[in-house]
Amino acid sequence: MRLNREHCFWLLKTEPGTFSIDDLRRKRKERWDGVRNYQARNFLRAMKRGDQVFVYHSSTKEPGVFGVGEVAREAYPDPTQYDPESLYYEPKATRDNPRWFAVDIAFVKKLQNPILLSQIKNHQKLGSMIVAKRGVRLSVQPVSPRHARLLLNKRCSF
DNA sequence: GCCAACGTTGGC
DNA sequence: GCCAACGTTGGC
Numbered sequence: 001m002r003l004n005r006e007h008c009f010w011l012l013k014t015e016p017g018t019f020s021i022d023d024l025r026r027k028r029k030e031r032w033d034g035v036r037n038y039q040a041r042n043f044l045r046a047m048k049r050g051d052q053v054f055v056y057h058s059s060t061k062e063p064g065v066f067g068v069g070e071v072a073r074e075a076y077p078d079p080t081q082y083d084p085e086s087l088y089y090e091p092k093a094t095r096d097n098p099r100w101f102a103v104d105i106a107f108v109k110k111l112q113n114p115i116l117l118s119q120i121k122n123h124q125k126l127g128s129m130i131v132a133k134r135g136v137r138l139s140v141q142p143v144s145p146r147h148a149r150l151l152l153n154k155r156c157s158f
Numbered sequence: 159g160c161c162a163a164c165g166t167t168g169g170c
Numbered sequence: 171g172c173c174a175a176c177g178t179t180g181g182c
Contacts, residue, residue, distance in 0.1 A: 037165075134162085134163080135162070136164085137163075137165085
């Protein structure tokens with residue numbers, strides 16, 4: 001744990017067909033790159049080593065939180081922005097002035113029971129999570145300590 | 159596959 | 171700086 005800063009919590013969206021919590025478990029650690037939204041980028045840059053992240057599966061039959069990870073490396077320039085072959089290529093980015101950033105995420109655990117978006121929406125307290133708000137597409141979101149505690153509490157009944 | 163909601167782009 | 175057009179996200 002660090003001094004001078006509360007532990008922060010985040011939610012990271014991923015499409016399980018592309019990269020899932022099972023992939024993260026297998027690889028132990030993964031670079032979280034390809035984020036191309038300024039608000040999401042700013043949140044990535046605010047992440048500190050040891051922050052917990054909720055791995056959220058989107059664009060799937062049952063979207064929801066499927067696992068937990070941890071920030072293993074703080075924000076650094078996303079290498080895919082320099083790669084003309086990459087889907088995430090950013091011609092305006094330079095080495096001196098990177099536009100996009102990545103973090104490394106380590107696997108912590110897969111939830112025995114995923115917390116589905118439908119459950120989050122129906123939950124009295126979790127219902128106020130950003131991810132439950134309609135029209136929000138933000139792929140990197142802060143999670144309040146209160147929401148994080150509920151999500152992490154195994155005895156929380158859904 | 160539909161489409162609402164949102165972000166980005168670019169002409170003016 | 172406005173805003174229409176377009177592209178993308180992501181639940182349903």
